[in-house]
Amino acid sequence: MAANIDDQSPETLGPMIDLLMEKGALDAYFTPIQMKKNRPAIELTVLMAPQDLDRLTALIFKMTTTIGVWFQFLDRFVMARSFRRVMTKYGVIKVKTAKFHGIEKTSPEFEDCLKAARKYQVSLQDVYQAVYQSL
Amino acid sequence: MAANIDDQSPETLGPMIDLLMEKGALDAYFTPIQMKKNRPAIELTVLMAPQDLDRLTALIFKMTTTIGVWFQFLDRFVMARSFRRVMTKYGVIKVKTAKFHGIEKTSPEFEDCLKAARKYQVSLQDVYQAVYQSL
Amino acid sequence: MAANIDDQSPETLGPMIDLLMEKGALDAYFTPIQMKKNRPAIELTVLMAPQDLDRLTALIFKMTTTIGVWFQFLDRFVMARSFRRVMTKYGVIKVKTAKFHGIEKTSPEFEDCLKAARKYQVSLQDVYQAVYQSL
Amino acid sequence: MAANIDDQSPETLGPMIDLLMEKGALDAYFTPIQMKKNRPAIELTVLMAPQDLDRLTALIFKMTTTIGVWFQFLDRFVMARSFRRVMTKYGVIKVKTAKFHGIEKTSPEFEDCLKAARKYQVSLQDVYQAVYQSL
Amino acid sequence: MAANIDDQSPETLGPMIDLLMEKGALDAYFTPIQMKKNRPAIELTVLMAPQDLDRLTALIFKMTTTIGVWFQFLDRFVMARSFRRVMTKYGVIKVKTAKFHGIEKTSPEFEDCLKAARKYQVSLQDVYQAVYQSL
Amino acid sequence: MAANIDDQSPETLGPMIDLLMEKGALDAYFTPIQMKKNRPAIELTVLMAPQDLDRLTALIFKMTTTIGVWFQFLDRFVMARSFRRVMTKYGVIKVKTAKFHGIEKTSPEFEDCLKAARKYQVSLQDVYQAVYQSL
Ligand code: NI
Ligand code: NI
Ligand code: NI
Ligand code: NI
Ligand code: NI
Ligand code: NI
Ligand code: NI
Ligand code: NI
Ligand code: NI
Ligand code: NI
Ligand code: NI
Ligand code: NI
Numbered sequence: 001m002a003a004n005i006d007d008q009s010p011e012t013l014g015p016m017i018d019l020l021m022e023k024g025a026l027d028a029y030f031t032p033i034q035m036k037k038n039r040p041a042i043e044l045t046v047l048m049a050p051q052d053l054d055r056l057t058a059l060i061f062k063m064t065t066t067i068g069v070w071f072q073f074l075d076r077f078v079m080a081r082s083f084r085r086v087m088t089k090y091g092v093i094k095v096k097t098a099k100f101h102g103i104e105k106t107s108p109e110f111e112d113c114l115k116a117a118r119k120y121q122v123s124l125q126d127v128y129q130a131v132y133q134s135l
Numbered sequence: 136m137a138a139n140i141d142d143q144s145p146e147t148l149g150p151m152i153d154l155l156m157e158k159g160a161l162d163a164y165f166t167p168i169q170m171k172k173n174r175p176a177i178e179l180t181v182l183m184a185p186q187d188l189d190r191l192t193a194l195i196f197k198m199t200t201t202i203g204v205w206f207q208f209l210d211r212f213v214m215a216r217s218f219r220r221v222m223t224k225y226g227v228i229k230v231k232t233a234k235f236h237g238i239e240k241t242s243p244e245f246e247d248c249l250k251a252a253r254k255y256q257v258s259l260q261d262v263y264q265a266v267y268q269s270l
Numbered sequence: 271m272a273a274n275i276d277d278q279s280p281e282t283l284g285p286m287i288d289l290l291m292e293k294g295a296l297d298a299y300f301t302p303i304q305m306k307k308n309r310p311a312i313e314l315t316v317l318m319a320p321q322d323l324d325r326l327t328a329l330i331f332k333m334t335t336t337i338g339v340w341f342q343f344l345d346r347f348v349m350a351r352s353f354r355r356v357m358t359k360y361g362v363i364k365v366k367t368a369k370f371h372g373i374e375k376t377s378p379e380f381e382d383c384l385k386a387a388r389k390y391q392v393s394l395q396d397v398y399q400a401v402y403q404s405l
Numbered sequence: 406m407a408a409n410i411d412d413q414s415p416e417t418l419g420p421m422i423d424l425l426m427e428k429g430a431l432d433a434y435f436t437p438i439q440m441k442k443n444r445p446a447i448e449l450t451v452l453m454a455p456q457d458l459d460r461l462t463a464l465i466f467k468m469t470t471t472i473g474v475w476f477q478f479l480d481r482f483v484m485a486r487s488f489r490r491v492m493t494k495y496g497v498i499k500v501k502t503a504k505f506h507g508i509e510k511t512s513p514e515f516e517d518c519l520k521a522a523r524k525y526q527v528s529l530q531d532v533y534q535a536v537y538q539s540l
Numbered sequence: 541m542a543a544n545i546d547d548q549s550p551e552t553l554g555p556m557i558d559l560l561m562e563k564g565a566l567d568a569y570f571t572p573i574q575m576k577k578n579r580p581a582i583e584l585t586v587l588m589a590p591q592d593l594d595r596l597t598a599l600i601f602k603m604t605t606t607i608g609v610w611f612q613f614l615d616r617f618v619m620a621r622s623f624r625r626v627m628t629k630y631g632v633i634k635v636k637t638a639k640f641h642g643i644e645k646t647s648p649e650f651e652d653c654l655k656a657a658r659k660y661q662v663s664l665q666d667v668y669q670a671v672y673q674s675l
Numbered sequence: 676m677a678a679n680i681d682d683q684s685p686e687t688l689g690p691m692i693d694l695l696m697e698k699g700a701l702d703a704y705f706t707p708i709q710m711k712k713n714r715p716a717i718e719l720t721v722l723m724a725p726q727d728l729d730r731l732t733a734l735i736f737k738m739t740t741t742i743g744v745w746f747q748f749l750d751r752f753v754m755a756r757s758f759r760r761v762m763t764k765y766g767v768i769k770v771k772t773a774k775f776h777g778i779e780k781t782s783p784e785f786e787d788c789l790k791a792a793r794k795y796q797v798s799l800q801d802v803y804q805a806v807y808q809s810l
Binding site for chain 5: 410411412413414415416418419420422423435437440442443444445446447470
């Protein structure tokens with residue numbers, strides 16, 4: 001679902017991403033666009049399950065200045081995911097493995113890395129490198 | 136409907152937004168994109184009623200360098216709108232009320248506010264604040 | 271001079287470009303930026319002669335929500351310009367020649383081309399091509 | 406100060422804005438740019454007091470993949486600010502008044518409005534409108 | 541098909557455009573977006589023939605960090621194209637003519653112009669102008 | 676140095692980045708901006724050594740439609756760099772170590788990784804992970 005917003009300030013739009021994620025959106029993001037009359041506007045895109053369309057549309061109508069939204073039904077391919085934990089010099093970090101048609105790839109979980117980076121006062125890159133060294 | 140344009144200058148693209156709105160598009164806007172070979176290009180998106188597809192496609196083919204457009208049929212939800220006029224210290228301003236499933240919200244009409252801001256030499260924010268104080 | 275604006279809607283920001291150009295700015299443009307708290311904000315940049323700094327700063331403070339602007343003094347190189355008129359199948363069009371250190375280049379004037387494109391119902395590209403054929 | 410970052414993921418860049426603000430930056434924001442080899446990169450800009458240059462440069466070098474930053478000294482004009490509290494139907498909200506050369510403008514404080522919007526389950530626009538009606 | 545990528549650096553994303561075009565995509569481009577947690581992310585969009593969906597999805601899963609892609613079937617209008625060669629002062633350049641419903645437009649082929657510009661040490665604009673003068 | 680370009684197509688602008696880097700620029704990149712009259716334009720920024728200013732300005736004037744550029748002198752902090760080679764399962768890869776005020780960080784060289792990824796038909800992420808495992 002998408003809405004073009006040209007009559008609301010960034011300050012009041014900012015909290016919408018968190019709010020939509022909390023209320024069950026699969027993803028929500030902004031794209032900078034350029035509308036008529038020199039307006040540097042914003043497209044709000046929300047990905048959601050079909051059964052949430054009515055509820056999240058009402059939320060957007062209530063919480064933003066938008067008075068119209070466009071939507072369509074999309075398909076998607078998603079890799080199968082599994083999780084495990086690895087021990088690193090910055091503590092235990094959860095790691096995600098994704099598989100699809102024989103392709104397999106592994107990546108550290110962001111929230112665990114952020115906590116470790118803050119605790120050990122190192123950069124996120126340091127934590128990611130430590131995870132890769134522990135795989 | 137959307138077209139990616141990488142062989143036309145901004146100067147010649149700029150007038151397309153006004154032209155498309157005059158010819159009946161519901162909305163028309165640019166998104167900055169990055170295409171192959173380091174090209175900082177532009178996606179032109181046009182929202183329109185289905186019966187205008189053929190006519191507006193021909194207009195885009197005639198007036199831009201594009202030789203292909205992509206399209207799809209979208210659904211939309213639109214809030215019901217009604218209008219009234221409020222008296223402010225900057226004169227009479229039209230105000231729009233939008234309703235949907237028990238949600239109700241009110242906003243000043245941009246063009247009336249712009250005229251008042253120019254006439255009284257104040258900022259648009261001053262006019263919007265005056266409207267909110269008069270509701 | 272530049273200001274980051276995160277508390278004003280695109281609708282009310284849009285008219286600032288024309289207003290600043292009318293009031294003597296050399297150039298004025300928006301850049302999409304991303305500020306704290308997920309805000310999809312806008313940087314307004316204004317290029318001007320040094321003697322206009324105080325006057326245009328006051329205009330920005332009056333007409334936008336910004337309460338602070340940053341500025342610096344830039345140098346510039348500008349090509350020397352001269353103008354002439356060429357006869358095309360879409361009428362007479364002004365053409366600009368720019369020179370610098372032995373480099374010379376020629377381009378049609380946008381406003382003349384736009385008028386001709388509207389009068390003859392052709393695209394701007396058609397007019398530009400006609401000008402190049404008449405050089 | 407500015408750095409162009411083309412070898413760090415958005416996930417690891419995101420926390421830098423909060424971190425820089427916590428450590429004393431006056432402002433920090435991202436601009437989407439397009440670098441060589443088709444890279445959709447990010448410019449990180451940080452505004453700071455001159456005495457923080459060395460300390461915040463070290464923080465950026467430690468916490469991002471950047472190995473070079475560019476800087477310059479800018480001047481700025483800032484409007485004088487004062488604060489007061491207004492009673493609204495959504496509780497007491499702090500309001501900022503900014504003055505400069507006879508220009509005066511008033512705006513609600515974002516954090517107070519966000520708290521009220523969450524408490525009363527209304528949109529930020531509703532709270533802002535209530536503040537304007539109470540001025 | 542589209543994927544939002546927030547955990548891969550621009551440096552490693554850049555080569556995907558060329559790779560996708562080599563492997564048969566009709567078009568591939570990046571759009572800067574702003575995702576949750578202050579992430580300045582990238583949407584990768586790929587246009588392709590329906591029969592390539594499975595193959596190119598596997599390529600994206602293998603070569604990027606993405607673990608999910610969204611897709612839909614679009615229709616398109618394409619102008620009929622024909623080619624010819626024109627003699628210019630910078631050598632022979634291929635020229636494309638596109639037709640649709642009585643609209644006809646002509647443009648030089650980029651690769652030919654780039655080769656001529658490099659060979660004659662002139663700007664691409666010089667070559668384009670020479671082509672228009674030879675039509 | 677920066678130039679705002681609103682009268683040149685992305686197709687003809689794209690090759691400028693490579694050209695500027697070949698001719699000695701330290702960095703060159705595009706930023707999407709929004710200029711007057713609804714133009715979705717491009718700012719070209721070039722970082723260079725002071726002694727190259729005149730030469731690269733002439734190159735920009737010759738090769739783009741721009742007739743004016745703005746410039747300023749910036750300072751910079753750069754981390755000290757050293758290189759070594761590490762053996763990985765995808766062959767030998769050059770690795771860069773950067774140091775500044777006690778901060779030290781290591782990253783693989785992009786061009787080596789790209790060659791290895793192509794040779795072994797794996798993703799760039801796979802090569803980067805292999806490098807981190809070999810450190
Ligand atoms: Ni509106
Ligand atoms: Ni319903
Ligand atoms: Ni082309
Ligand atoms: Ni037809
Ligand atoms: Ni604020
Ligand atoms: Ni003053
Ligand atoms: Ni690099
Ligand atoms: Ni993630
Ligand atoms: Ni899109
Ligand atoms: Ni399959
Ligand atoms: Ni011009
Ligand atoms: Ni000189």
